[in-house]
Amino acid sequence: MITTEIAIIGGGPAGLSAAISAASLGAKVAILERDGRLGGQLIKQTHKFFGSEKQYASTRGFDIAKILEEEMEKYKDKIDIYTNATVLGLYEDGVLTIEHNKKYMKMKPEKIIVATGASEKFLSFPNNDLPGIYGAGAVQTLMNEYGVKPGNNVLMVGAGNIGLIVSYQLMQAGVRVKAIIDAAPQIGGYLVHASKVRRAGVPILVSHTIKRAHGKESVEGATIWQLDERWQPIEGTEKYLDVDVICISVGLSPLTEFLWQAGCEMKYIPELGGHVAIRDENLETSVNGIFIAGDVAGVEEASSAMVEGRLAGICAANSLGYGDDRFEELRRDYTEQLKSLRSGPVGAKIVSGLSKVTVKKQFA
Amino acid sequence: MIEKTGVPTKEDIEEITPPKEIREKQAVAVIECYKEIPCNPCYTACKFGAIKEFEDINDRPEIIYEKCVACGQCVIKCPGLAIFIIDETYSETEATVQIPYEYLPLPKEGDYVTALDRAGRPVCRAKVVKVRKGKHPNMTSTVTMAVPKEHSMTVRSLNLEDYFADNTIICRCEGITLGEIRQLISEGYTTIDEIKRISRAGMGPCQGRTCRHLIMQEIRNATGQNMEDMLMPTFRQPTKPVKLGLFVGGEGDD
Numbered sequence: 307m308i309t310t311e312i313a314i315i316g317g318g319p320a321g322l323s324a325a326i327s328a329a330s331l332g333a334k335v336a337i338l339e340r341d342g343r344l345g346g347q348l349i350k351q352t353h354k355f356f357g358s359e360k361q362y363a364s365t366r367g368f369d370i371a372k373i374l375e376e377e378m379e380k381y382k383d384k385i386d387i388y389t390n391a392t393v394l395g396l397y398e399d400g401v402l403t404i405e406h407n408k409k410y411m412k413m414k415p416e417k418i419i420v421a422t423g424a425s426e427k428f429l430s431f432p433n434n435d436l437p438g439i440y441g442a443g444a445v446q447t448l449m450n451e452y453g454v455k456p457g458n459n460v461l462m463v464g465a466g467n468i469g470l471i472v473s474y475q476l477m478q479a480g481v482r483v484k485a486i487i488d489a490a491p492q493i494g495g496y497l498v499h500a501s502k503v504r505r506a507g508v509p510i511l512v513s514h515t516i517k518r519a520h521g522k523e524s525v526e527g528a529t530i531w532q533l534d535e536r537w538q539p540i541e542g543t544e545k546y547l548d549v550d551v552i553c554i555s556v557g558l559s560p561l562t563e564f565l566w567q568a569g570c571e572m573k574y575i576p577e578l579g580g581h582v583a584i585r586d587e588n589l590e591t592s593v594n595g596i597f598i599a600g601d602v603a604g605v606e607e608a609s610s611a612m613v614e615g616r617l618a619g620i621c622a623a624n625s626l627g628y629g630d631d632r633f634e635e636l637r638r639d640y641t642e643q644l645k646s647l648r649s650g651p652v653g654a655k656i657v658s659g660l661s662k663v664t665v666k667k668q669f670a
Numbered sequence: 671m672i673e674k675t676g677v678p679t680k681e682d683i684e685e686i687t688p689p690k691e692i693r694e695k696q697a698v699a700v701i702e703c704y705k706e707i708p709c710n711p712c713y714t715a716c717k718f719g720a721i722k723e724f725e726d727i728n729d730r731p732e733i734i735y736e737k738c739v740a741c742g743q744c745v746i747k748c749p750g751l752a753i754f755i756i757d758e759t760y761s762e763t764e765a766t767v768q769i770p771y772e773y774l775p776l777p778k779e780g781d782y783v784t785a786l787d788r789a790g791r792p793v794c795r796a797k798v799v800k801v802r803k804g805k806h807p808n809m810t811s812t813v814t815m816a817v818p819k820e821h822s823m824t825v826r827s828l829n830l831e832d833y834f835a836d837n838t839i840i841c842r843c844e845g846i847t848l849g850e851i852r853q854l855i856s857e858g859y860t861t862i863d864e865i866k867r868i869s870r871a872g873m874g875p876c877q878g879r880t881c882r883h884l885i886m887q888e889i890r891n892a893t894g895q896n897m898e899d900m901l902m903p904t905f906r907q908p909t910k911p912v913k914l915g916l917f918v919g920g921e922g923d924d
Contacts, residue, residue, distance in 0.1 A: 354749035354810070356709040364711035364747045366808050478773055492673035497705045498750025500676030505827035507790025512674045607709070650706040650728025669902055 310336040313402055313415035313620050315393050318346020319608045320600025321421035322374040329381035329623055330523055331629030338393050338404060346423060347440030350446035353471050357609035360643055361423060396564040417622040419593045420565060421615060424558035424579060424601035432518040440556035442472045449479050461528045462486040463516055463571055464555035467495035470490035473503050473554060484547050487514040515542060525550050539627030558605045568593050571632040578604030578657030584663050588621035589614060597622050613643045646660030672704055677789045687823055697740035697757035701731045715747035718795050746810045756822045758766055765822035766799055767815040776801060776811055782836050782849060785817050786827035793816060793825050839883035843874020851885055855892045863903040877913055909918055
């Protein structure tokens with residue numbers, strides 16, 4: 307069995323940030339990443355990020371992944387990287403079981419940072435199993451990772467940031483986006499993203515949802531219809547769209563299996579995307595030594611995921627006795643950054659959700 | 671309304687429109703960031719202090735026009751691609767609009783494109799007067815278009831339908847594009863002969879068999895001339911280009 311000081315589950319923006327900050331204080335860290343490469347969803351993000359310089363604003367997502375990997379190089383004697391390493395279970399005695407390069411492996415860390423991210427939500431409608439119906443993440447993987455066009459004419463379901471951004475990326479790849487629809491009465495994503503696709507000629511229809519997909523072997527079309535103010539479909543408003551791809555982008559839910567397995571206290575918070583763990587201000591859960599960071603702690607932007615990662619990293623390291631001289635200053639900085647990122651109208655929902663799961667004092 | 675469509679209302683636009691005195695005097699950045707989001711690269715990008723300091727990262731950017739030199743740094747940095755530069759001092763009748771552009775192909779200077787409004791509707795045909803390609807391949811490029819002055823606050827996007835049309839080959843022999851033909855017609859060359867003499871369209875190996883009819887259609891479309899009455903070019907011998915050697919020595923079978 308392998309031992310380490312801090313095991314980080316997930317090598318995305320939160321996990322990598324956690325590894326860097328924990329190692330910078332002197333802790334020995336192991337990153338466990340399911341994929342063959344690090345970076346998580348950053349790899350597929352071709353748009354420039356929001357936030358401030360501290361969160362790499364104005365830099366494209368895949369470039370941020372490179373920056374984080376370069377930063378890790380500085381601490382390479384402190385950070386062990388396991389790619390192709392799927393964590394299978396987290397047990398009561400704190401042991402992680404892992405499938406690593408097709409081989410079974412066990413790890414006993416002193417602290418664990420769970421940075422598993424989130425998974426995509428899906429929709430139920432007739433024929434939703436036809437080939438050609440993708441989650442937005444899959445479309446990004448195909449286009450931005452493998453350079454494969456998913457099709458030629460797309461219906462995008464969901465006008466949140468991901469739906470808007472992926473629509474833009476589809477157009478950059480030369481794919482026609484026939485319409486972006488959203489069941490909500492208004493656009494959920496940043497309006498600058500909405501305006502950007504709108505002025506390229508893509509209609510955005512709010513209070514609309516998909517009624518059914520059409521096709522035999524694969525998607526040949528879709529019928530959408532309008533919803534009333536009680537979100538009920540209005541008969542007679544059906545429109546047929548000639549599309550070969552339906553892209554579903556209706557939100558994310560935190561990937562919390564390990565936290566349930568470990569017995570963390572959980573609570574359902576719709577503003578944060580679903581069930582999340584109760585945590586203190588240092589991002590430690592109700593189970594001593596298990597920290598959370600990123601979308602698993604509540605679905606948000608990658609900029610806040612990276613700051614949460616930094617915060618969880620120094621808190622886990624400090625709980626092992628590292629970095630006493632710098633800890634408080636760093637903690638204040640990261641806490642301030644998070645506060646600032648969440649301070650506006652967009653962050654209000656997150657702040658409200660977090661207030662329901664954040665407890666003031668450290669758990670006993 | 672912008673929350674429902676992504677298109678700002680007249681009132682939204684009025685709020686961010688630079689005052690007339692400023693527009694008459696200088697090129698300026700126009701920041702179309704209508705809702706508070708946690709984002710400040712425009713402020714940090716501006717080396718001239720033309721964007722008011724943010725008290726909170728969610729603040730909407732506020733521009734101090736007198737300090738704006740229209741350098742375009744904020745246009746390139748804005749993650750929302752929500753900043754544009756307009757220059758109404760460009761000429762008597764035209765203004766330029768500089769937009770961030772992240773599609774391929776990037777149009778070239780001198781190309782004509784279709785200028786679009788905030789809802790993606792065509793506004794006018796516009797000449798590309800400047801293209802700033804990102805130094806790093808991942809940097810945002812910008813395209814500056816010349817548009818009639820009254821459209822400076824309307825044009826915010828472009829498509830390449832005109833570009834593709836302009837680059838469609840009309841005369842294969844001489845490599846003359848539809849764009850060149852249209853340009854000539856707009857300059858007043860409205861007969862096949864005039865166009866032939868100035869562009870060489872129709873003077874290649876096929877002697878106009880491919881292009882003549884297409885040029886006639888373009889003249890008709892642009893001027894309303896009837897195809898039947900259209901003045902035909904002079905058909906001269908030989909009907910195909912031949913080497914001078916063919917004629918040397920006069921007639922003969924071998």
